[in-house]
Amino acid sequence: MNTPSTSSTPAKHQLADPVFAEDFLLDGIDEILTMFTPRQLRLGRMPQPKGAVIFHVPGARSWKLGQGVAEASIAAPLHGMYLGLWGRSNLAETALIEGDKALAVQVLQGPLTP
Template identity: 60%
Template sequence: MSPDRYLAELAGFLDSLTSLARQPDDVLSRSVPACPGWTLDQLFGHLGSIERWAAAVVRGGNYVEEPAPPAAGAAAWFIEGTAPFLEAMASVEPGAACWNFGPPPRTAGFWLRRQAHEHAIHLIDASQASGVAAPVPGAEFMLDGVDEVLAMFTPRQLRLKRMQPPEQAVAFHVSGFDVPGFEAPGAASWTVGSGPAAASVTAPLTDMYLGLWGRSNIKDTAIIDGDAALALRVLRGPLTP
């Protein structure tokens, strides 16, 4: 996806999140189903922290510490930060050298992708906590998100020893989409681990995107072939932080 596309998606998610952040206190005090221990207000505090952190990184190009959210009133704090955050993202030169936690080359464009998916997933969380229908991103965006998890986050989890390396490889297949630019419309594949795949996990795109982030129970909807125990161990990961 292009930098402009990431920015447009991010701007749309921010608009929706800002509307949800303006809800009454009794709604903001609700629990977030996918984030145990967090209220909706605390979810907005997390987003406000992430946004200020990412904006500072792309402005300076170097690592900075993430600021802590306020103990109360985090939704209002989030709203205050959305405009400068989006301004910082809009000013990104995608090819410019910039610290990030992805694989080399480390450029500022990483943050456009990462923040678009960060906000997409947390918009789903905020919608669920608010009792409103959670939006479903477009197919190309979700496919990009699956790739971010399996090609960027999961190798990082393995590298940092946050996840036990699988003894054999597991293939992940997405079916049921048609996105221009892929060699075989209707299917896309990734592999976790080395060597020939001893198991495979196949799921529709929406189930795969949400399931890899723990927002749906992928093992209940996926088709698992081969060594099922191995596939389930890899799914437990954790594939993401």
């Protein structure tokens, strides 16, 4: 008789969520928003946003993408923002978006990275 495993060890084919240090996650977010995305914009690989968007990780820091007054903000917990910006989750569905949602979604569609 097969009984379900009560072990906390993941099954053979199941991957556990990796645990990364806060500074690693912040560095990964910063890398996208201050290096990759500006490069994507400069090379014309991503449409120029029609307004500025703030990316905010509560309790950590914020980044501004675009010029002028922010017309939208995208807020998510550190792990969620990291995964979303690296394309491992959908920030348009999981983040708190305030202001011009269409602008925020356009920016999230990027492509933010090469």
